[in-house]
Amino acid sequence: MKNHVLRPLWLVLAAIALLLAVRYLVVPSDFGVNGRSFTYGFHRLSNVADWQKFPDKYLGKEYCQDCHEEKVTENGSSKHRNIQCENCHGPAYGHPDNPEKLPIDRSRELCLRCHSQLPYPGSQRGQLKGIDPERHNPGQPCAECHNPHHPDQEVG
Numbered sequence: 205m206k207n208h209v210l211r212p213l214w215l216v217l218a219a220i221a222l223l224l225a226v227r228y229l230v231v232p233s234d235f236g237v238n239g240r241s242f243t244y245g246f247h248r249l250s251n252v253a254d255w256q257k258f259p260d261k262y263l264g265k266e267y268c269q270d271c272h273e274e275k276v277t278e279n280g281s282s283k284h285r286n287i288q289c290e291n292c293h294g295p296a297y298g299h300p301d302n303p304e305k306l307p308i309d310r311s312r313e314l315c316l317r318c319h320s321q322l323p324y325p326g327s328q329r330g331q332l333k334g335i336d337p338e339r340h341n342p343g344q345p346c347a348e349c350h351n352p353h354h355p356d357q358e359v360g
């Protein structure tokens with residue numbers, strides 16, 4: 205065969221060899237068709253175990269029960285019963301060891317996320333009782349007048 209045919213042939217073969225070598229080094233051995241589903245079959249098998257080990261950051265109200273029973277009871281009998289504690293206090297993962305305390309956010313913004321009146325209510329969010337933050341006691345923290353754990357009750 206002529207040189208001008210052979211040379212590109214060697215090049216192509218070299219490229220394929222390089223590709224296979226890189227694939228051998230880089231792709232984990234348990235990557236492949238693991239299972240029968242077409243969509244989810246092609247994956248790294250140990251990935252499943254990796255995610256099972258991934259800790260939940262949000263633990264839910266039940267977790268607070270033993271140590272903050274009063275707050276859980278109060279919240280549970282109020283209009284905020286469907287709101288998770290961690291929606292306002294952040295994820296409890298590690299608490300009370302690390303962090304020892306969860307943050308307390310007294311800003312108006314915390315509440316306005318859900319209670320700022322929508323001018324064009326077209327969703328269920330629009331059905332929440334809303335206020336106009338510029339007119340409803342501006343500058344004052346909401347929690348001075350509303351109990352965040354039991355908002356349908358007057359603050360004494």
Ligand code: HEC
Pocket residue numbers: 263264265267268269270271272289290293296299300304305306307308
């Ligand atoms: C094993 C007990 C325990 C559990 C479970 C627990 N906490 Fe706490 N929490 C504490 C302790 C202890 C403190 C620090 C002492 C204090 O201020 O009451 C604290 C502090 C806090 C604070 C700050 C109080 C302050 O005055 O600064 C908040 C907010 C809080 N926890 C919320 C939660 C929420 C929400 C959950 C559930 C997702 C939860 N905690 C679960 C024991 C616990």
Ligand code: HEC
Pocket residue numbers: 265268272275276277279284287288289290291292293308309310347352353
């Ligand atoms: C709608 C937001 C919101 C939700 C939901 C909420 N909190 Fe709070 N929490 C606050 C705010 C705001 C304060 C500060 C209140 C203040 O300054 O009077 C606070 C204060 C606290 C404190 C410390 C001060 C105190 O009053 O003793 C603890 C502990 C606490 N919350 C626990 C909880 C737990 C447990 C839950 C769930 C059962 C929960 N919170 C649900 C907003 C919330």
Ligand code: HEC
Pocket residue numbers: 283284286287291292314315316317318319332333346347350351352355356
């Ligand atoms: C994640 C969304 C959310 C956040 C954040 C939130 N709320 Fe609410 N709030 C609700 C829902 C849902 C209700 C119940 C609405 C209903 O039952 O009609 C409610 C009810 C209320 C009510 C009673 C209104 C009535 O019907 O009389 C008040 C007052 C209130 N919230 C104040 C606050 C304050 C103050 C904060 C901040 C500390 C806050 N909310 C944060 C969702 C939220």
Ligand code: HEC
Pocket residue numbers: 312313315316319333334335337340341344345346347348349350
């Ligand atoms: C100075 C006290 C005070 C402050 C601060 C305050 N409110 Fe109110 N809020 C009231 C009173 C009193 C009412 C009931 C009378 C009324 O509807 O105006 C009320 C009513 C509401 C209602 C029910 C509205 C309705 O249609 O029934 C919501 C929701 C509310 N406030 C949310 C908030 C939020 C969110 C903040 C902070 C951004 C806040 N409030 C700050 C005193 C206060």
